[in-house]
Amino acid sequence: MKEKILLFDLDGTLIDSTQAILESFINASLFFGFNFKGREQEIQTLIGYPLREMFIKMGLPQEKIEECVKLYRSNYERIYLQKTILLPKVMDSFKTLPSSYLLGVVTSKSSFFSKKILENLGMINYFFRIVGIDDVSEPKPSAEPILRALEGLEYDRTKVYMIGDTFFDMQSAKNADVVGIGVQGRYDKNLREYTDFVFEDIQQALDYIKCQL
Known part of the structure; x- marks a missing residue:
């Protein structure tokens, strides 16, 4: 595990x-x-x-x-490849994550485009699984995308984190009974209505997760 x-x-x-x-x-x-x-x-x-x-x-x-x-x-x-960039601090913060963590992507974008983007940005090898909208019958905020990402794994739900910037991510986490971690982005300014854990950027969010027992 x-x-x-x-x-x-x-x-x-x-x-x-x-x-x-x-x-x-x-x-x-x-x-x-x-x-x-x-x-x-x-x-x-x-x-x-x-x-x-x-x-x-x-x-x-x-x-x-x-x-x-x-x-x-x-x-x-x-x-899409020419007009998609990594957000600030993403690459640097990923480099500090322990190898004992398992990382995945759960997105409402198609898995085809998601994989191509991550490959183009040099991030694809960080992830064990990428679940896109074409991999599920019900997208976020349903629990299904998160549960699909967790299929076949042994895990403690209190140590599974869904990190996202919208209501859809936080509600999906709640429905899947895992921990929702909000990152304040440009799309949803009301994250604190959906989770107690909201951070200014990905670095702060990951630093918080690393400190949790």
């Missing part, structure tokens, strides 16, 4: 892919006659939701959603 298991959200927690997401979302919507230029801030508040829900919440008709998703992914695939 590993000493601790750390599961990380991706967007807003480890990486910043905001520009790639916004550009792909706006271009896909524009193709179907919905011009969201100038509403980037509104779209940004929806990052963390499954992509289909983002389009629905922005008012696209249900019958256009699947086509929008396909066009979004086509746009995104062309630009």
Whole structure:
């Protein structure tokens, strides 16, 4: 049994892919006659939701959603590697983690794009498992993505941490009965409503976890 298991959200927690997401979302919507230029801030508040829900919440008709998703992914695939960066302190803080920890990713992004991004950023080898939205029937805030990441492992739930920057991450942790650790990002400013453990950046969050018995 590993000493601790750390599961990380991706967007807003480890990486910043905001520009790639916004550009792909706006271009896909524009193709179907919905011009969201100038509403980037509104779209940004929806990052963390499954992509289909983002389009629905922005008012696209249900019958256009699947086509929008396909066009979004086509746009995104062309630009996502060039327009995605690691957030500050991520690489340095990972280098200080004990080898007795097991690390995974639980994200609402597809596992295909997630793996490509982490490989491009030199982070892929840190993770034993990457669970994307295409690996589950119910995404976060359901417990399913976390439980899928933990499949086949022996673990103490009090030493399993879900680290993320949105309500979806914290509620998923609660539903899976593991510890939710919030990292204050740009997408959700109300994390303290969902967890008692909120930190300014990933370094502070990981320092806290390392101090826990």
